[in-house]
Amino acid sequence: MSSKKILIVDDDQQLVLGLSPRLKSNGYSVVSAMDAVSAIAMTRKEMPDLVILDLGLPAGDGYEVLERLRSLTDHPTIPVIVLSARGPADNKLRSLNAGAAAFFQKPPDNHEFITAIRDALGETPALSTFLLT
Amino acid sequence: MRPELSEDIGLCEYSPAPSPAPAYYSNRFAAEADSMELSLQLRTDLLDGDAWGEILSTFSETVRVGVALTDAQGQLLGGCQNRQPAWSLVHDSRSDWNTGCPFCLSTHQPCTAIQDALRTGLPVVVRDQAGFSHVAVPLSLGKHHLGAILAGQVFDLYPDSLALMRVAKELGISMPKLWDLARKERPVSKAILMAAGNLLAALGKAFVRQRYSGILEAQLAETNRYFRLMVESVSDHSLFTVDLEGYVTSWNRGAERMLGYTEVEIIGNNFSCTFIPEDIRLGVPEEQMNKARLTSRARDQGWRVRANGERFWADVNKTALRDDAGRVRGFAVIMQDVTEQKKIATALNDARQAREQLQERFLSHVSHELRTPLTAIYFFTTNVADGLFGDLSPEQHEQLVLALDNLEQLKGMVSDLLDISRVDAHKLTIEPKPVSPAKLIADALNTCRTSADEKKITLTSNVTSSLPFVWADPSRIRQILTNLIDNGIKFTPEGGAITVSIRSSPDDESLLCLSVSDTGCGIGPKNLELVFERLTQIEVNPKAARSGLGLGLFIAKELVLEHGGRIWVESQLGQGSSFFFTLPVFSLAKLCAPILNAANLNSGFVTLITIDAVAPHAIEQGEQRLEIQKVLQHCIRPGHDMVLPLDGDEGSPHRYFIIACSDISDSFVITSCVERELTKISPASKLKTVISSRTLSVPEGMCEPDKIAFIVTEVEHLVQDHRMTTETLQ
Numbered sequence: 001m002s003s004k005k006i007l008i009v010d011d012d013q014q015l016v017l018g019l020s021p022r023l024k025s026n027g028y029s030v031v032s033a034m035d036a037v038s039a040i041a042m043t044r045k046e047m048p049d050l051v052i053l054d055l056g057l058p059a060g061d062g063y064e065v066l067e068r069l070r071s072l073t074d075h076p077t078i079p080v081i082v083l084s085a086r087g088p089a090d091n092k093l094r095s096l097n098a099g100a101a102a103f104f105q106k107p108p109d110n111h112e113f114i115t116a117i118r119d120a121l122g123e124t125p126a127l128s129t130f131l132l133t
Numbered sequence: 134m135r136p137e138l139s140e141d142i143g144l145c146e147y148s149p150a151p152s153p154a155p156a157y158y159s160n161r162f163a164a165e166a167d168s169m170e171l172s173l174q175l176r177t178d179l180l181d182g183d184a185w186g187e188i189l190s191t192f193s194e195t196v197r198v199g200v201a202l203t204d205a206q207g208q209l210l211g212g213c214q215n216r217q218p219a220w221s222l223v224h225d226s227r228s229d230w231n232t233g234c235p236f237c238l239s240t241h242q243p244c245t246a247i248q249d250a251l252r253t254g255l256p257v258v259v260r261d262q263a264g265f266s267h268v269a270v271p272l273s274l275g276k277h278h279l280g281a282i283l284a285g286q287v288f289d290l291y292p293d294s295l296a297l298m299r300v301a302k303e304l305g306i307s308m309p310k311l312w313d314l315a316r317k318e319r320p321v322s323k324a325i326l327m328a329a330g331n332l333l334a335a336l337g338k339a340f341v342r343q344r345y346s347g348i349l350e351a352q353l354a355e356t357n358r359y360f361r362l363m364v365e366s367v368s369d370h371s372l373f374t375v376d377l378e379g380y381v382t383s384w385n386r387g388a389e390r391m392l393g394y395t396e397v398e399i400i401g402n403n404f405s406c407t408f409i410p411e412d413i414r415l416g417v418p419e420e421q422m423n424k425a426r427l428t429s430r431a432r433d434q435g436w437r438v439r440a441n442g443e444r445f446w447a448d449v450n451k452t453a454l455r456d457d458a459g460r461v462r463g464f465a466v467i468m469q470d471v472t473e474q475k476k477i478a479t480a481l482n483d484a485r486q487a488r489e490q491l492q493e494r495f496l497s498h499v500s501h502e503l504r505t506p507l508t509a510i511y512f513f514t515t516n517v518a519d520g521l522f523g524d525l526s527p528e529q530h531e532q533l534v535l536a537l538d539n540l541e542q543l544k545g546m547v548s549d550l551l552d553i554s555r556v557d558a559h560k561l562t563i564e565p566k567p568v569s570p571a572k573l574i575a576d577a578l579n580t581c582r583t584s585a586d587e588k589k590i591t592l593t594s595n596v597t598s599s600l601p602f603v604w605a606d607p608s609r610i611r612q613i614l615t616n617l618i619d620n621g622i623k624f625t626p627e628g629g630a631i632t633v634s635i636r637s638s639p640d641d642e643s644l645l646c647l648s649v650s651d652t653g654c655g656i657g658p659k660n661l662e663l664v665f666e667r668l669t670q671i672e673v674n675p676k677a678a679r680s681g682l683g684l685g686l687f688i689a690k691e692l693v694l695e696h697g698g699r700i701w702v703e704s705q706l707g708q709g710s711s712f713f714f715t716l717p718v719f720s721l722a723k724l725c726a727p728i729l730n731a732a733n734l735n736s737g738f739v740t741l742i743t744i745d746a747v748a749p750h751a752i753e754q755g756e757q758r759l760e761i762q763k764v765l766q767h768c769i770r771p772g773h774d775m776v777l778p779l780d781g782d783e784g785s786p787h788r789y790f791i792i793a794c795s796d797i798s799d800s801f802v803i804t805s806c807v808e809r810e811l812t813k814i815s816p817a818s819k820l821k822t823v824i825s826s827r828t829l830s831v832p833e834g835m836c837e838p839d840k841i842a843f844i845v846t847e848v849e850h851l852v853q854d855h856r857m858t859t860e861t862l863q
Contacts, residue, residue, distance in 0.1 A: 012505050018512025025521045056501075085504035087497075087551055089562060107508035107544065110515050 004121060007048035008032040009039040009065065011058055026114055036060025040068055050121055055084035055091060066098045079120035083108060171277045178348050179341060180204065180280050182211025188340055190214040196329050198287055201235060204280040207247050209235050217286040218314045219265055222306060236267040236286045238300055247281040256330030258323060263300040264292050268330035272337045274345060282333050288320040371468035379403045379422050382463060391470055393440030409436045409444060425464055429453035446475040489558050496554030503547045511540055549684040556691045563606035563695050567719040570603050570645055571596045574633050577614035589627050595634040602719040603645055609692050616685045617649040617712045625653035638715050645718055650711040656704040664702060665690040722845040729841045739844050740800045741851050742791040742807055742826045765789055768810040790852060800828040827851060
């Protein structure tokens with residue numbers, strides 16, 4: 001089975017450099033985009049399985065990207081994890097309401113972050129799902 | 134018949150004729166005089182010789198006796214009316230005449246007639262050694278002795294030559310003249326003298342009262358004049374009075390200047406014309422009058438309008454004016470134009486807000502900007518530390534772990550900066566919910582376990598079961614506890630211990646008290662208060678590394694206050710410290726009361742709606758709960774309806790209750806409203822639609838607190854019943 005592809009959308013090249021090895025070591029392939037416009041283009045082109053999205057982006061807000069990703073006809077359900085320096089008080093709920101699978105404030109805990117990615121990709125069903133069914 | 138000589142030597146007192154006791158005390162006028170101190174001026178005014186002159190001279194000529202007015206010590210006030218020959222003989226021939234009583238021809242014994250009369254309140258008749266008699270009539274006002282009227286200096290018997298000779302010799306006056314005088318005197322009987330005394334007493338009383346009320350009236354008129362002058366001359370305040378309906382009854386110059394109506398224009402008009410039209414439409418003037426009638430004193434600030442239409446911001450004070458029976462008859466209104474003060478206050482407030490916003494933006498920007506490189510460093514370091522680029526030597530690994538510790542500290546400081554900016558902008562928000570304090574403590578202990586282990590510090594908790602839930606924001610309480618425990622670890626030497634305990638607050642059952650105690654270096658008494666101040670770090674131990682921004686305890690204090698609790702520390706140098714803070718116990722009543730208070734309970738219906746929240750995959754429980762709460766909050770009328778969260782056990786569906794206060798008794802109507810809202814807000818709802826509803830009717834005739842208590846109890850029962858039913862079903 002070919003590895004799942006994750007698109008990192010962040011204007012901070014250092015973050016992409018730091019996060020990519022972690023994702024790769026967990027068996028994902030990584031592509032990246034540095035602004036809102038190329039985020040959409042890359043999604044269309046690369047068809048990632050998951051998007052890690054920053055909120056403060058050049059050429060458009062992260063929320064706009066989130067909305068446009070939701071309206072992409074060929075990828076309507078692509079999971080998005082928001083990873084932003086902005087505080088959860090104002091942004092967590094807004095992100096979740098806009099359809100994000102999870103919200104993390106920078107810097108995230110590696111373990112929790114990878115778990116969230118796995119959950120969003122449906123690789124490790126949440127414990128609660130077992131209990132509920 | 135001649136009287137016995139021996140009887141006439143010395144002063145003798147006649148027993149006064151029986152007369153009814155003076156009726157002074159029965160009237161209010163005298164009682165009032167009793168209660169006040171008579172000033173010297175008032176005494177002088179009451180016994181003004183000139184004023185008394187006419188009445189005394191008329192009396193003396195009618196009864197043909199000498200009459201004089203004295204003060205309470207017997208000093209003559211004014212002259213003697215209708216002087217008798219004996220008076221002229223003595224007073225004219227001797228300039229050094231200075232006996233106690235001006236009517237007595239005696240030097241042996243002082244005449245006590247005036248004192249006796251004042252003491253008894255009755256006229257007293259005396260006869261001197263020469264055989265002359267006079268009557269002393271007391272003048273009093275209430276309990277105050279003013280003086281006396283003396284009448285007489287006449288014989289009441291035929292003169293005795295021996296007695297006259299003795300007196301003439303004593304006084305150094307001519308015996309033949311005295312004898313000649315005595316022979317020509319026509320005696321006045323004791324009974325007539327007594328009757329004259331009684332008449333004078335009655336006249337005196339009446340005249341004193343008349344003078345007293347005259348003086349009071351004059352004083353009142355003077356006071357009124359001053360008061361009116363004062364009220365008139367106040368020009369920067371409007372002073373006016375209105376009746377119970379708000380019609381103006383008086384209007385000063387300040388009001389004329391401020392509001393632009395003259396006294397003539399405004400009297401008889403309703404003072405609502407000073408309100409702005411918007412307020413008049415809303416019925417504000419009537420509302421304020423009602424409020425003033427109820428409270429008898431009301432103060433407000435608001436827009437008012439001058440006759441020329443110009444608006445100003447007024448500070449208005451109303452005080453009830455009551456009549457003697459205590460009934461409110463109207464209101465005194467004092468109005469001040471505070472437009473300028475308001476402008477300044479608004480400008481200052483705007484400036485403060487702008488400064489706070491700027492500061493918040495700056496701090497939040499700094500915090501945001503610091504996070505970006507921090508994240509990159511975190512990823513780079515963990516990548517190497519976790520061996521993503523090959524194995525590390527133990528030394529390399531240890532160094533990286535230390536780097537990560539420092540990174541964690543940096544992360545904490547960045548979060549603190551953001552919190553501080555929120556404290557200053559009054560935006561430090563908490564999202565309270567019912568939460569188990571034991572679980573919060575366990576979580577915090579787990580977070581701090583590693584750093585405690587490194588210093589070989591024992592972390593224990595002393596938590597009894599059967600604790601009530603607290604009404605708190607779990608993430609914030611974890612933040613407070615972690616902060617306190619981290620502090621403990623920082624200041625406790627290796628091998629020490631930190632204990633986290635919880636107990637009911639000793640003085641308030643509605644609070645739980647959490648504490649974090651360490652065996653560290655302790656805090657000196659003068660620093661105990663300072664530790665919760667912003668940017669404070671106490672130099673306790675020069676060896677202890679200075680770390681952190683000194684914001685942790687300040688933020689902890691702000692968070693505790695935000696929860697409605699209190700934080701304090703008990704400590705002694707070298708004997709460890711104990712930090713305590715209280716949190717409110719979760720109570721349905723406390724949660725319901727403010728909302729039920731705001732709701733219109735008169736309608737009498739409260740509907741309880743129950744909704745199940747089913748956890749879909751992938752979203753962590755805490756986040757989901759938060760989201761569901763927000764969705765539910767959208768379905769209700771804030772301030773009228775409320776959502777009661779009810780934590781299910783871990784992994785089970787969470788059940789939420791909505792209380793809807795409504796004037797609709799049909800629960801179906803309310804239920805469908807909530808369902809409609811739910812679908813609108815969350816189309817792919819993670820909430821099951823309403824699973825049950827029940828309407829309570831609130832009994833009529835209960836007072837508000839009783840109604841609330843009734844509803845709370847009923848809701849508690851319903852929640853309990855519901856829980857049991859669903860548990861059985863599962």
